[in-house]
Amino acid sequence: MATQATNVIFTKGGMRARVDAFLSFMGQGFNAYIERRARVGEIEALNAKSDTELAAMGLKRDDIPQYVFRDLFYV
Numbered sequence: 001m002a003t004q005a006t007n008v009i010f011t012k013g014g015m016r017a018r019v020d021a022f023l024s025f026m027g028q029g030f031n032a033y034i035e036r037r038a039r040v041g042e043i044e045a046l047n048a049k050s051d052t053e054l055a056a057m058g059l060k061r062d063d064i065p066q067y068v069f070r071d072l073f074y075v
Contacts, residue, residue: 042068
């Protein structure tokens with residue numbers, strides 16, 4: 001069985017810069033997706049609680065999104 005090898009040479013400011021920019025852009029989107037998915041789980045868990053349980057936490061049902069994303073909102 002033959003093995004193929006490919007040598008890729010990146011030159012400064014050329015393809016490497018475009019690949020770096022693309023991966024950076026995709027990474028930002030991926031990080032945002034992971035962050036959002038983690039928070040959606042927290043929102044679902046809080047929504048599953050009764051109004052009494054939420055009140056014991058000092059929350060109303062309408063306050064859940066603001067509570068979950070509180071580190072992003074400067075109120």
